[in-house]
Structures are given as structure tokens and as C-alpha cells.
Amino acid sequence: DTEVTQTPKHLVMGMTNKKSLKCEQHMGHRAMYWYKQKAKKPPELMFVYSYEKLSINESVPSRFSPECPNSSLLNLHLHALQPEDSALYLCASSLYPEGGTNYGYTFGSGTRLTVV
Amino acid sequence: QKEVEQDPGPLSVPEGAIVSLNCTYSNSAFQYFMWYRQYSRKGPELLMYTYSSGNKEDGRFTAQVDKSSKYISLFIRDSQPSDSATYLCAMSQLVQGAQKLVFGQGTRLTINP
Numbered sequence: 001d002t003e004v005t006q007t008p009k010h011l012v013m014g015m016t017n018k019k020s021l022k023c024e025q026h027m028g029h030r031a032m033y034w035y036k037q038k039a040k041k042p043p044e045l046m047f048v049y050s051y052e053k054l055s056i057n058e059s060v061p062s063r064f065s066p067e068c069p070n071s072s073l074l075n076l077h078l079h080a081l082q083p084e085d086s087a088l089y090l091c092a093s094s095l096y097p098e099g100g101t102n103y104g105y106t107f108g109s110g111t112r113l114t115v116v
Numbered sequence: 117q118k119e120v121e122q123d124p125g126p127l128s129v130p131e132g133a134i135v136s137l138n139c140t141y142s143n144s145a146f147q148y149f150m151w152y153r154q155y156s157r158k159g160p161e162l163l164m165y166t167y168s169s170g171n172k173e174d175g176r177f178t179a180q181v182d183k184s185s186k187y188i189s190l191f192i193r194d195s196q197p198s199d200s201a202t203y204l205c206a207m208s209q210l211v212q213g214a215q216k217l218v219f220g221q222g223t224r225l226t227i228n229p
Contacts, residue, residue: 004159031214042204042219043160050214090159097214103148103167105217107159 002027004108006091012114015081021111023074023091031097032074033105034066035090043090049074050097081115088112119143122205122220131229135192139205139220142186146207148215149181151190154202154222163203164190195227 004025013019023032030051035043048056049068063085065077074091092105122139129135137151148167152160164179166172172179180189188207192199202222208215 033217042222045216045218048214048216055212055214056216088157092159094215098210099148099208099215103215104150104162104165105160106162107152109159112157 002106004091004093004106006089006108006111008111009109010112010114012116013078013081014116015083017081018077018079020078021076021089021091021113023076023108024072025093025106026072027093027095027106028071029093029095029106030071031094032068033092033094034074034076035092035107037088037090037110047076048097055097078113081113083115086114117142119218120205120207120220123223124221126224126226128226128228129195131195131197131227133195133227135195135199135225135227137190137192137203137205137223137225139188139207140186141188141207143207143209143218144186145209146218147210148208149179149188150206150208150217151177151179151188152204152206152219153199154204156201160204197227197229200226 007022032049034046037043047066052068067075088110090110091108150165151163154160169183176193178191204222205220208217
């Protein structure tokens, strides 16, 4: 299995809703990441989990709450989002957080989120 | 000044042409250099990554890194319409025990049959 699987593929939510995005990988990767990508822009880093611990938070608003229940699973909990949070949310993983000869991120296809 | 600069294009070339894509960077702490391809409404797909200065070849793709000039390139030979996509350069540095990846703006490439 060489994939990062993200669910759901599409999500429409109201500003008062609570929802969660899910990301799964079974490649034995020990680093997992959340990125946000707006239309015609590059992905922007949100969070990094190294060995199941949050190591980088790029000053993301608290309405986004990440969770790493185990080494294969990454969640992003969403609450009280704003319309400007509408974007493609990408999950990625890499073998070792610190890099190495097999370095390279594998990205999922993303969840396209629309906040209404 | 952005840490990573990439011409957003768009770039349009005929099928079979050699394509050259480039990025410059300002942060000497970058350790890994990557090129990703992203088709519309899909996640980025890793094409090439390098750690040191020099060339790396994989099929029709060649990646070059010149750390002294802070310049990286991707060459695509015998370009095909299926190569039409946005190409993103990316670089990473070690921050708080993890590699932090920074992307260029992406270049939108169209290969015309």
C-alpha cells in the first residue's frame, strides 16, 4: 500500500457545524502533515506530527484541531469555521520526520471543503 | 522576499519540446529539494527529490540543484500532453526535529499536441 487516503473527498459545512477530516496511511511513515491549499496557490503547512506527537503548529486558528490517534491515522477536527476557510485540505506523510535517504512526502488527494 | 521564488507562468509548449522549470531560494538552511506535479483537483505527486548539488535523472525528467547559486531546475524531455499540469518546486529544512516543506508558487504547464 503506497497511498495516503483522505476522507471525505468533498465536504460542505455550515459555520456552526462540527466536522472531522480523516487521513490514513499504511506505509509505516512516522511523520504526518496537514496542508491547506487555496485555488491557484501552493499548499501551506498547518501541522506536523512526528512519531505521533505534534511538533509544528504554524499558528493555525484554534477552530482547527489536529489529532493523531496512532501512527497510521491523522484527523483534523473542524469547528465554527469561516467561509474563508474553504479550501483543499491535504494530508501527507513521510518515512522519517527528520529526513533521510528515502525522503519525500506522499500526498493524499485531499478533501475539498466548502464553508457556507 | 519569499523564501522560494517560482515563475507561475503559464507556460505553453508543443509536444516533444524540452521543458525547463526553475526556482530560486534564499534560505541556506534548506536541505532537501523536490519537484511535485499536481493535476487539477488532485494532490501533489512527488516527481524527484535531491539532497545535494548536482543532477538526478529519472526517465524523461532531470532535476538539477546548484546550492552555491540557490537555484534548482527541472527538465522534461520529449514532453507529452499528459505532462500538462502545475509543477511545484519544494524545499525543506529541519525545524523542531521535523522537515518543514516550503513550496514555490507553482508553474502551470500546457503541452500542445
